[in-house]
Amino acid sequence: STVESIENSRQMVMGVSSSEELTNMIKFQNAYNASSRYINVVSEMLEHLITRLGG
Numbered sequence: 001s002t003v004e005s006i007e008n009s010r011q012m013v014m015g016v017s018s019s020e021e022l023t024n025m026i027k028f029q030n031a032y033n034a035s036s037r038y039i040n041v042v043s044e045m046l047e048h049l050i051t052r053l054g055g
Contacts (some may be wrong), residue, residue, distance in 0.1 A: 011017060
């Protein structure tokens with residue numbers, strides 16, 4: 001349709017793909033979540049070590 005054609009032309013000029021941006025956002029969100037879980041595990045590990053050492 002004409003609307004789709006105009007939208008495709010607009011995206012080519014702008015150089016931004018919505019699906020690519022969404023894919024990147026999900027990828028970065030997953031990386032952030034994994035980093036957050038890692039930090040929590042390290043924090044708990046340090047807490048246990050300090051407790052066992054009599055801190």
